[in-house]
Amino acid sequence: MLDSPTRFHLVRHGVHTEYGKLLSGRAGAARLNAVGRKQAARVAAWPLLGKPFAIHASPRTRTLETASIIAAAHAAEVDMVDALDEVDFGAWNGRSFADLDGDVLWDAWNRRRSAASTPGGETMMQAVRRIVRHLEEDARARAGGTVLCVTHCDIIRGAIAHYLGRSLDDILRFDIDPGSISTVEIGAGGARVTRINEVPA
Numbered sequence: 573m574l575d576s577p578t579r580f581h582l583v584r585h586g587v588h589t590e591y592g593k594l595l596s597g598r599a600g601a602a603r604l605n606a607v608g609r610k611q612a613a614r615v616a617a618w619p620l621l622g623k624p625f626a627i628h629a630s631p632r633t634r635t636l637e638t639a640s641i642i643a644a645a646h647a648a649e650v651d652m653v654d655a656l657d658e659v660d661f662g663a664w665n666g667r668s669f670a671d672l673d674g675d676v677l678w679d680a681w682n683r684r685r686s687a688a689s690t691p692g693g694e695t696m697m698q699a700v701r702r703i704v705r706h707l708e709e710d711a712r713a714r715a716g717g718t719v720l721c722v723t724h725c726d727i728i729r730g731a732i733a734h735y736l737g738r739s740l741d742d743i744l745r746f747d748i749d750p751g752s753i754s755t756v757e758i759g760a761g762g763a764r765v766t767r768i769n770e771v772p773a
Contacts, residue, residue: 577761578710578711578718580755581719581721584723584728584748584752585630585637587611591605594668597658597693598632598665602634604634604637608638612637612751618753624718624720626651628706628710629723630722632658639720639722653721656727659696660693660699662693664678664690677691684741699730700731704731707756707758726743749769
């Protein structure tokens, strides 16, 4: 067992207006749609959530809206955390998936996340390093309790792969659905993944 572990629930934001059409990334300000708002409400009512000590969110509109719905149900505040931001996709930010389909660099990105880079953005490893640094610094500062981190699909995938000791080339082998919860516990004895992609009913 871990010594006084801090429990981090990694929540993917709800469905938004650009979902499935654009690689929203850091472009624009996609807002939650009706489905996304319901997903956030289900996370807020999830029986295993308990009383979070803190709610952290990426600075994107879709994550802040998701976090705000959850926070309102728990009389909590939302702290915006840059380390939870979406991958910086560089020139791909805001591009349509239809437009990216067949792009050699895009294909390489989805085949070799451990080595490929985005055009003018960041690598997957850089994105993983920043969320892992945030989680571990926060765990050392708190030494217990529960923190909700509302962030993005690939950020959660990268963190899970890191703590499972898997290559970043494997992150497309598991799903992180909108409105889902994945959990990592971090303490003095190390870290363990206790939940992946649970979607509250």
